Amino acid sequence: MSVDKRTVAKIADLARIAVTEDELEPLVGELNNILEWIEQLSEVNTDGVAPMTSVVEVDLPWRADKVTDGGYRDAVLANAPESEHGFFTVPKVIE
């Protein structure tokens, strides 16, 4: 499988990364090199093999569904590029 300029533009859009027209062409080449190299995995027979979901054999721990921590509004906002009245602020999204 390989990607073309349109596909790369679409992936970049999904990943929310602005890509200029000039950057697209080299990216197509780079991504195709990597995808071509990855292609060798298709020769491995994986019939009946379960995909790995946990690298070490442990059961995920359970805990009671209750609030155990919190109340750090100012600490949470401390690194925000912009905040107002105790909220993160973003560009206007509703006209």
Next chain:
Amino acid sequence: MTKLTELTLAEARDGLAKGDFTSRELTQQYLSNMEQGRELNSYIVETGDIALNMADKADEMIRAGNATGMTGIPIAVKDLYCTKDVHSCSASHILNGFKPKYESTVTANLWADGAVMLGKTNMDEFAMGSSNETSFYGPVKNPWRATKENGELETKDYVPGGSSGGSVAAVAAGMAIAATGTDTGGSIRQPAAFTGLVGLKPTYGRCSRWGMIAFASSLDQAGPITKTVRDAAIMMESMASYDVKDSTSVERTVPNYEHALTGDIRGMKIGIPKEYRMDGMPDEIEKLWQQGIEWMKDAGAEIIDISLPHTKYALPTYYIVAPAEASSNLARYDGVKYGLRVEGDGLDGMYKNTRAEGFGAEVKRRILIGTYVLSAGYYDAYYLKAQKIRTLIARDFAKAYEKVDVILTPTTPSAAFAMGEKSDDPIAMYLNDVFTVPASLAGLPAVSVPAGLSEDAMPLGLQLIGRAFDEETVLRAAQVLEHATGFSAKPKIWWGEK
């Protein structure tokens, strides 16, 4: 008298306990070496004031008889660890100015034991790289330079490996006794091998990942970078813990790893996987590996040939799994919560411009690959397929460990290369991790031990891979190997005052 900065961690611990010197004295010498070594670019931020403050507290702990193995020990911390109110950016522009309001569990454990923070070390951006050339803060120079045929040092710069390049350069250049690293596909072991140091990646789950800036969550693990195996054992014990804040950390008692260093591996079964004999591997790597086998045999170990048939698929599998997880983890950088914001047309425009300017080329490449392999229509062909092969790779190891206790391989397919040599070819760069990635995919503990020098006198390492949660056997074998190699080479100092 030996300079304080030449002591190993264990020697410094013992000297501090005896009162031969204080942590403040030790820390001051390191701070002065750091000033001399700035051109190596191994530290992004030096935290001298914090260090001296912590050193004084450590000296009090020692006087009060409350010292642990790490008390008063000046260490470097990879920029990937969140340290409260101190620069923590994973060497990325997108986290510009980020100073977390909390401390990672691993560093909190170290500080609770009295360790001293010298500063935050440079690294490949978001730990994506094998040469420390992708950092927003510029590349790190390896303190080691090759020796020319006429016996003189090369004048060009070599990479320290990556992603924990700043951490290894700091330790190799005498600018920290030890350092924390993180390893996703080899980021502790490969740079340790490139700089003549010991680098230990413990079992997945041994350390809490809480407060570590995420790259690929099913692979990332914290670990120590040290001068000796004993030092690694001491530091590992302090770093490891079960943590309710990381559901993948494992609730198991942390052993006293130093006690595991008995020096006795008689009867230990050491596996030699034939698939690690790669086409085009330099003779000197093959020779070193053979020598390693001889050393272990001489120490009384039993050498057993084994097969790990899916080895050659580990690297391409990794380059699906890791970018997929990265694309998901790095979605959080949106210009809203922390770091960089670049305005644009509306909210989406702001996201796109922020991410375009904040991420470097390699990070973007991996996010795009990850987004593609997870996208509708390709998920099964790529991501699901890779996770199935990952199961097969883990099975290969499980089968091998029915017959052997530990596996011996080279750490890297070559010694450190010159800066710029591989930066234009992503796949050539990825191949650096061909021997380290399989253990990462299977979550197994593995250590790199300095084992010799290349033809042009650059360090080379051998790797030992163990069973899950059996760091003790790995470390025991590693110390015997370390002893047998008699490795004592140090980089010749070419930096600082001439």
